[in-house]
Amino acid sequence: MRDMLISADLLAWYDVHARELPWRVGPKEDRLPDPYRVWLSEIMLQQTTVAAVKAYFAKFTETWPTVQDLAAAEDADVMAAWAGLGYYARARNLLKCARVVAGELNGAFPDNREGLQKLPGIGPYTSAAIASIAFGQRETVVDGNVERVMARLYAEETPLPTSKPLLRDYAEAQTPKNRAGDYAQAVMDLGATVCTPKSPACGICPIRSHCNAQSQGIERELPKKLPKAAKPVRRGIAYVVRREDGAVLLETRPEKGLLGGMLGWPGTDWAETEPVSEPPIDADWITLNEEVRHAFTHFHLRLTVHVAEVRQDARAFRGGFVDPSDFRANDLPTVMRKVHALSSSS
DNA sequence: TACACGTGGCT
């Protein structure tokens, strides 16, 4: 039986190869990072790549340097700043969490997993990540990277998601008493840069000698996954209304559900059936030839775009007109930006 | 317990 413990080799690798990231304190620095910045980065990094997060993290920490600043922000400003990053429930919960921490906890995040996980938007992964990275607690962090590394290390052929409890057991057995935060980040760095899903770079892997999948030559086949259901196609209509003065008709979407709390063009529901037109204002409508296509997590969307010019005194049934000086396409979620781009080019 | 929930980059 080979020696399966990886933490020593992995930490030695991390000391040399740790990526420099804006929310990270270097492995050689003898201090812990600001919990606010750790929390903010971990929320942004949920199901989101480092490359996508960097600009948003810079914008947020510049605009709201402390949790008190963020707690005092206007909801619409935070949603606009988050626009484009996706999973907008994260932004709504981010504000809720900031207000609890600033209001009820005197600005201090809980220093342990149990306390952290009671806060909005913080689940099993994020509570362990903050507790270990920001507070030095020995907690086991399990994300997609860790699951992949453990599946290969132990040559676990049980498919995900069935294997989740097993992989967590493996991860807990590996977590060291000391430097748990560095170790957690080291496994995630390894998964992101070496033990990648498609073509793992086993030739430069610091824990290659421990890896059962590598010795069996099955690393590219792990972790196994159950097949996913095909994505249905949904259709709808988006209405772009321009007033004589250049104002555009927008509405804030309901708090719950898809794109909740975000600005968007009025439109029909999105369904697998052909949409029935329900224009938000009386006007002469023009249907654009090209349609907007967008892929969500669980369905594909095809939006037909209807545009109209209306008089200054026109009254809408829903939504509100936004002056050109107040309108920024970047405040919209991406699918709504696509609608805007198409209507502007036509 | 499944499913809802975004987006952009890569293959």
Next chain:
DNA sequence: TAGCCAAGTGT
């Protein structure tokens, strides 16, 4: 091109 994939959480 279409599917896969990413530092998950809430319901």
